[in-house]
Amino acid sequence: MEKRNPSVDIFLITLLTCVFTCGTIFNSLAVWVFCFKMKKWTVTRIFMMSLLASDCCLLFTLPFRMYSTQQDWHLGNSWCNALRSFYFMNTYVSxxxxxxxSIDRYVAIQFPMRARTLRTPKKAALACGIIWLVYIALRLYHIISIERSSSESKICFRKVTERPLVLSLYLTVFGSCLPMVILIFCSTQIILTLKKKEKTSMNEEKDIKKSISIVKTNLAIFLLCFLPLSTGNIVRFVIESVSSDCSLIKLINDVVHVAQGISDLNCCLDSICYYFVAKEFWEKVSLFPRFKN
Known part of the structure; x- marks a missing residue:
């Protein structure tokens, strides 16, 4: 299980290098904008700051992940578990x-009057705080469980046991697949609502098309980053549960490892999809009562 796949390692070191370079630039710009240029704590700013924090967690782990693709892990299990916790903060918190x-946009467009009371900075901060506390608690529980039962390993950031992990399946289903269904529903409803809106001018029609393009792009990038990883985790759990073929298990682990690398693109694409279009989305969707977001 701990034998390396040179092709996978080359792909990952190349991908992670690009993600680290671009992610550092984009997220540094985001820190500058959200910490020093924006003074008022709005709903959008709170969501973006939480997203930014999770992306920074991933960026912190990337040099160690690149090291682990080329060298045996000699920094100890405790440090490996801590780094993996930072990494998974990005995946599931993001x-x-x-x-x-997506839910915030859906509520603002579908229920514009109720959104005045539902969309407040305090409620947004509370929702983000609950998310962070839940995943921090889960990771602490996982770390304690691993350190009690595991021995030193030469590999980090990769599953090294053939035993199916039930916690990983639960996180995939409830932390990835369920949010994916919600995101698809909200995005679809937003698009349908915008398309049904009566156009009164050419400019308004252009604004609607641009807003729809933003929603579609956000959804497409989310699916690109997280659908392969979610599918891979579920397939791996099924294969490990019903098969004892070591070569097949190793193959699906390589596939999941590649999918994890692809999901890391989210760290860069968050900046493009949300930091730079959030303001434009709300300014361009002038079809409904405006709200300070």
Whole structure:
């Protein structure tokens, strides 16, 4: 299980290098904008700051992940578990916050009058705080369980046991697949609502098309980043539960490892999809009562 796949390692070191470079630039710009240029704590700013924090967790782990693709792990299990916790903060917290952003847009467009009371900075901060506390608690529980039962390993950031992990399945189903369904529903409803809106001018029609393009792009990138990983985790759990073929298990682990690398693109694409279009989305969708977001 701990034998390396050179092709996978080359792909990952190349991908992670690009993600680290672009992610550092984009997220540094986001820190500058959200920490020093924006003074008022709005719903959008709170969501973006939470998303930014989770992306920074991933960026912190990338040098160690690149090291682990080329060298045996000699930094100890405790440090490996801590780094993996930072990594998974990005994966699942990002999914949860992106889902909240989609729900926020859905509520503002579908229920514009009720959104005045539902969309408040305090409620947004509370929702983000709950998400962070839940996943921090889950990771602490997982770390304690691993350190009690595991021995030193030469590999980090990769599953090294053939035993199916039930916790991983639960996280995939409830932390990724369920939010994905919610995101698809909210995005679809937003698009349908915008398409049904009566156009009164050419400019308004252009604004609607641009807003629809933003929603579609956000959804497409979310699926690109997280659908392969979610599918891979479920398939791996099924194969490990019913098969004892070591070569097949190793193959699906390589596939999941590649899918994890692809999901890391989210760290860069968050900036493009949310930091730079959030303001434009709300300014361009002038078809409904405006809200300070």
């Amino acid at each position: 999914i949860a916050v992106i889902t909240l952003i």
